[in-house]
Amino acid sequence: MIYKNSLNGVSSDMLKGFFVDWPNPPNPQTHLKLLENSSKVVVALDEKSNQVVGFITAISDGVLSAYIPFLEVLPEYKNKGIGHKLVKQMLKELDDIYMIDLCCDDDLVPYYEKFGLRKSNGMFVRNYEMQSGVSNK
Numbered sequence: 001m002i003y004k005n006s007l008n009g010v011s012s013d014m015l016k017g018f019f020v021d022w023p024n025p026p027n028p029q030t031h032l033k034l035l036e037n038s039s040k041v042v043v044a045l046d047e048k049s050n051q052v053v054g055f056i057t058a059i060s061d062g063v064l065s066a067y068i069p070f071l072e073v074l075p076e077y078k079n080k081g082i083g084h085k086l087v088k089q090m091l092k093e094l095d096d097i098y099m100i101d102l103c104c105d106d107d108l109v110p111y112y113e114k115f116g117l118r119k120s121n122g123m124f125v126r127n128y129e130m131q132s133g134v135s136n137k
Contacts (some may be wrong), residue, residue, distance in 0.1 A: 001044055001045070001046060001047070001053075001082065001085075002044070002045045002047055003042060003043070003044055003045075003085055003086070003089055004043050005041065005042050005082060005093060006047060007035055007036060007041060007043070007091065008039075010032070010035070010045075011032070012027075012028035012029045012031065012032040013028065013030040013047075014050065014051050014052045015032055015035075015052050016028055017074050017075075017081065018031060018054070018055075018072055018074065019031070019070075019072070020074075020075060021053050023128075024128070024131040024132040025131070025132065026131075026132050026133040026134075027132070027133075027134075028033045029115075030132065030133035030134065032080070034057070034070075034133065034134070035055065035057060037051065038057035038058060039058055039060040039062065039066070039098060040057065040060065040066070040090065040093045041056070041057050041058075042055065042056050042086050042089045042090050042093065042096065043055045043081065043082055044073070044077075044082045044085070044086060046077070046104075053073065053074045053077040053082065054070065054072060054073035054074065054082045054083060054086055055071075055078060055086070056070060056071045056072075056086040056089075056090045057070045058090055058093070058094060058100075060094065060097060062096040062097075064099060065096045065097065065098065065100075065101070066096065066097045066099070066101070067098050067100075067101050068090065068100065068101070068102040069101065069102070069113075071083060071086060071087060071108060073086070078132045085110060086105060087112075087114060087115055088115070091115060092094070094098065100117075101122075103122045103124060116117040
């Protein structure tokens with residue numbers, strides 16, 4: 001497994017099978033665009049299949065704040081430490097940032113607490129018509 005903090009050599013063909021259980025998942029081209037537009041990205045690449053099997057993104061002002069919107073590992077690669085390595089590498093990438101925030105479901109709180117993150121309240125809005133990343137208007 002290779003962990004990269006750049007998208008050099010990554011194409012949309014290497015981004016299949018993500019956004020599991022989403023009713024309207026982004027297609028691989030939109031997925032690549034969201035990775036490219038992120039402030040920071042770390043991908044886990046399976047050298048044998050030449051496929052991205054996990055990724056984490058951050059959006060940041062580069063000064064004081066960062067938000068981690070996505071961490072995902074393909075189902076067949078879960079429980080192999082890939083997510084752990086992705087989070088550790090992203091937190092290292094953001095080491096000089098004052099506040100790093102993310103939102104997660106309650107069942108994931110213990111997972112993130114292992115990295116030193118603390119539980120807090122959060123608020124959000126979901127525009128489900130835009131879940132695929134493509135406007136239907």
